[in-house]
Amino acid sequence: MDYLDKLEAHSIYIFREAYREFKHLAMLWSIGKDSTVLLYLARKAFFGHVPFPLIHIDTSFKIPEMIEYRNKLARELKLKLIVGQNKEALKTKQTFPDDNVDRITCCKLLKTEALKNTLSGQFPRYRLDHELGVFVEDQDKETYTGVIVGVRADEEGSRSKERYFSPRDKNSDWDIGDQPPELWNQFKTEFALKTHVRIHPLLDWTELNIWEYIDRENIPVVSLYFDNDNGKRYRSLGCYPCTLPIDSTAKNVKDIIKELKSGKLKNIAERSGRAQDKDGGGTLEELRREGYM
Amino acid sequence: MKERMNIVVVGHVDHGKSTLIGRLLADTNSLPVGKLEQIKKTCELNAKPFEYAFLLDALVDEQTQGITIDTARIFFKTKKREYIIIDAPGHIEFLKNMISGAARAEAAILLIDAHEGIAENTKRHAYMLSLLGINQIIVAVNKMDLVDFSESRFNQIKNDYSKYLNEININPVEYVPISAFHGLNLIEHSNKMSWYKGKTILELIDSFEKEKEEEENDFRMFVQGVYKFTENGDNRRIIAGTINSGTINVGDEIIFLPSQKKSIVKSIEIFGKEAPLFAIAEQAIGLTLTTQIYVKPGDLICRIDQQLPYATNRFVANIFWMGKNNLSIHKKYKLKIGTNKAGVSIEAIKSVMNASTLKKENYREEVHRNEVAQIIFRTDKPISFDLFSKIKSTGRFVIVDEYDIAGGGIIIEALEEKEELVTPDYSGFERELYELIKKYFPHWEIKPIY
Numbered sequence: 001m002d003y004l005d006k007l008e009a010h011s012i013y014i015f016r017e018a019y020r021e022f023k024h025l026a027m028l029w030s031i032g033k034d035s036t037v038l039l040y041l042a043r044k045a046f047f048g049h050v051p052f053p054l055i056h057i058d059t060s061f062k063i064p065e066m067i068e069y070r071n072k073l074a075r076e077l078k079l080k081l082i083v084g085q086n087k088e089a090l091k092t093k094q095t096f097p098d099d100n101v102d103r104i105t106c107c108k109l110l111k112t113e114a115l116k117n118t119l120s121g122q123f124p125r126y127r128l129d130h131e132l133g134v135f136v137e138d139q140d141k142e143t144y145t146g147v148i149v150g151v152r153a154d155e156e157g158s159r160s161k162e163r164y165f166s167p168r169d170k171n172s173d174w175d176i177g178d179q180p181p182e183l184w185n186q187f188k189t190e191f192a193l194k195t196h197v198r199i200h201p202l203l204d205w206t207e208l209n210i211w212e213y214i215d216r217e218n219i220p221v222v223s224l225y226f227d228n229d230n231g232k233r234y235r236s237l238g239c240y241p242c243t244l245p246i247d248s249t250a251k252n253v254k255d256i257i258k259e260l261k262s263g264k265l266k267n268i269a270e271r272s273g274r275a276q277d278k279d280g281g282g283t284l285e286e287l288r289r290e291g292y293m
Numbered sequence: 294m295k296e297r298m299n300i301v302v303v304g305h306v307d308h309g310k311s312t313l314i315g316r317l318l319a320d321t322n323s324l325p326v327g328k329l330e331q332i333k334k335t336c337e338l339n340a341k342p343f344e345y346a347f348l349l350d351a352l353v354d355e356q357t358q359g360i361t362i363d364t365a366r367i368f369f370k371t372k373k374r375e376y377i378i379i380d381a382p383g384h385i386e387f388l389k390n391m392i393s394g395a396a397r398a399e400a401a402i403l404l405i406d407a408h409e410g411i412a413e414n415t416k417r418h419a420y421m422l423s424l425l426g427i428n429q430i431i432v433a434v435n436k437m438d439l440v441d442f443s444e445s446r447f448n449q450i451k452n453d454y455s456k457y458l459n460e461i462n463i464n465p466v467e468y469v470p471i472s473a474f475h476g477l478n479l480i481e482h483s484n485k486m487s488w489y490k491g492k493t494i495l496e497l498i499d500s501f502e503k504e505k506e507e508e509e510n511d512f513r514m515f516v517q518g519v520y521k522f523t524e525n526g527d528n529r530r531i532i533a534g535t536i537n538s539g540t541i542n543v544g545d546e547i548i549f550l551p552s553q554k555k556s557i558v559k560s561i562e563i564f565g566k567e568a569p570l571f572a573i574a575e576q577a578i579g580l581t582l583t584t585q586i587y588v589k590p591g592d593l594i595c596r597i598d599q600q601l602p603y604a605t606n607r608f609v610a611n612i613f614w615m616g617k618n619n620l621s622i623h624k625k626y627k628l629k630i631g632t633n634k635a636g637v638s639i640e641a642i643k644s645v646m647n648a649s650t651l652k653k654e655n656y657r658e659e660v661h662r663n664e665v666a667q668i669i670f671r672t673d674k675p676i677s678f679d680l681f682s683k684i685k686s687t688g689r690f691v692i693v694d695e696y697d698i699a700g701g702g703i704i705i706e707a708l709e710e711k712e713e714l715v716t717p718d719y720s721g722f723e724r725e726l727y728e729l730i731k732k733y734f735p736h737w738e739i740k741p742i743y
């Protein structure tokens with residue numbers, strides 16, 4: 001087995017542990033490259049099926065192509081797709097693009113709060129009804145106790161310290177100074193009432209590993225990652241007011257791998273296109289302690 | 294074939310672990326451009342001395358206190374292979390984090406501050422490595438700049454430490470004198486220590502050998518789930534798992550333990566690939582069987598033509614305890630081995646040891662946080678396992694106290710199955726007396742008390 005085989009096998013192991021141990025399990029799906037690999041690995045783990053819902057937190061500022069791609073894939077694979085949103089903040093325009101709050105507050109409201117309340121069932125959940133072909137409000141308001149998230153340790157400092165199974169308390173807070181032990185293939189699968197566990201099958205993957213795997217397994221990804229003849233492409237996908245494309249002429253997966261290996265992108269951090277990471281020092285850790293992905 | 298290896302860096306607090314990794318990243322050009330300058334500038338702004346450790350100690354609390362709290366994964370590449378370098382904390386308070394990190398590693402670099410010398414956790418960490426079964430170890434004597442690059446100081450530490458490592462059966466690959474902060478003997482040989490003729494840190498890392506995969510061993514696989522997804526007309530009943538060791542072929546006769554049910558492998562399933570005829574250790578697979586038998590997660594699958602594991606409710610194990618509460622012979626716990634779980638209690642605590650001083654105490658009723666111990670466990674139902682010395686992944690387990698993993702252990706001996714003893718709880722004095730009689734008056738043929 002080569003290193004991609006091993007990464008794959010380990011991720012599948014994590015998926016299957018999560019599925020057995022958590023009655024109310026869901027997976028976050030952000031449409032990006034990591035989420036795409038995550039979805040593919042889930043299908044591998046369960047022999048072509050995805051036996052839990054996928055949750056997309058829609059800030060309403062996502063690049064339209066992402067939403068199109070999301071709905072198309074969900075229909076094709078008959079996925080249980082749930083969409084959550086902070087309608088209140090959007091209605092009162094408490095957002096950064098509306099110029100009413102700073103980025104940190106906007107992210108807190110549209111992402112962290114939306115996620116927290118969608119997971120707990122406090123906000124309405126909109127489920128794609130495959131028969132009607134539209135989104136309908138989901139009757140299931142049960143709290144999800146296990147949430148699969150595609151974060152990688154190489155993305156930034158606080159993620160480099162994550163556990164594969166990482167507990168969150170009643171308020172979705174992460175006690176980063178006192179994480180439980182994690183040994184061999186034994187994870188934290190016991191949890192107190194009202195707390196939940198974040199599950200990270202991609203923790204040991206690097207950005208390069210993700211692309212190598214996409215290449216090897218021929219996994220389709222949204223075309224925003226490639227240069228469409230204007231010398232620009234997205235390296236990481238998010239809200240359009242806060243995500244900028246990078247200069248690159250990579251037109252396909254092989255080009256991206258070559259680009260990453262060449263070290264051409266070494267002077268640009270992967271999430272450098274993400275403006276919200278940069279407002280003030282240590283903010284990503286702060287956001288993540290409060291439940292951000 | 295491309296490979297990846299996980300290496301952990303351990304040692305006493307402040308001996309320079311994070312600095313070593315940070316400097317290694319800087320000197321091998323592995324950092325994003327401008328990252329080092331950015332950190333230097335932040336340090337200047339806050340009137341703090343620059344530390345390479347800030348490249349890794351990413352948490353706000355870690356930076357303000359200048360200490361590593363939790364293990365970090367650092368991705369690093371050489372011409373030979375990819376690495377995840379695991380930076381472990383050295384402070385005793387975070388031993389559980391060090392162990393969590395070390396449990397993911399195949400090899401280790403153990404750091405000793407040349408000036409301060411061998412300290413409490415220099416020893417304790419080595420002991421933990423040996424318990425975890427990590428036996429490829431480099432000992433790096435760091436901060437040689439603080440002892441004038443003295444060869445005799447290096448030799449003195451080497452001699453003293455070898456004695457300790459000998460006692461716990463560790464035989465390091467190499468001792469290497471370095472200065473992490475100044476980047477000496479990391480990538481290139483330093484002329485300040487021309488008396489050292491061995492390899493540099495980078496050469497030593499690349500010379501670690503990949504652990505042998507468990508392919509040659511007897512076949513073992515814990516049932517992780519039994520799936521029947523009926524969507525889209527799928528009517529397969531698949532037994533899913535990741536192979537712990539050995540090889541399985543279509544047509545092999547298998548047995549599920551401890552239930553002893555038997556069947557034959559009809560197919561091996563891997564999504565997106567043509568069904569293979571065989572599968573090997575570490576692969577995540579599914580099996581379908583020729584007969585429909587009831588099996589459940591936690592069962593251990595073995596091949597009938599090979600040696601079977603133990604199936605009993607009693608065994609002896611060496612454990613380390615990380616719990617907030619003490620491990621007590623009066624309490625009940627949950628044991629997890631592979632995907633199997635069982636209620637467990639402690640029949641006897643044979644000995645408790647301080648992993649740093651190696652001082653042993655017998656007949657205690659509790660094991661405290663950060664201690665290691667030898668214990669006789671009794672599970673509520675028989676479980677299947679191997680000795681750790683035969684197959685690592687089916688010979689180790691964790692103990693769950695309330696909601697958290699609080700201890701881990703390796704099985705060193707299987708004992709005969711026994712129902713719960715109805716004998717009284719013997720006091721420490723009785724046990725000690727028993728041991729003395731057994732030792733000095735064997736001709737009395739004293740009846741065993743536990």
Ligand SMILES: Nc1nc2c(ncn2[C@@H]2O[C@H](COP(=O)(O)OP(=O)(O)OP(=O)(O)O)[C@@H](O)[C@H]2O)c(=O)[nH]1
Pocket residue numbers: 304305306307308309310311312313344345346359360361362381382383384435436437438439471472473474475
């Ligand atoms: N003079 C000298 N100082 C060093 C050397 N290596 C590390 N240091 C210093 O030793 C101190 C501790 O270094 P760290 O790398 O944080 O130590 P650590 O082992 O990671 O500590 P913990 O993770 O908290 O256990 C820092 O101030 C370093 O600058 C060296 O080679 N020479």
Ligand code: SF4
Pocket residue numbers: 059061095096097102103104106107108110111238239241242276
């Ligand atoms: S990324 Fe920008 S638009 Fe999206 S939630 Fe954050 S601040 Fe708001």
Ligand SMILES: [Mg+2]
Pocket residue numbers: 310311312346360361380381382383
């Ligand atoms: Mg450190």
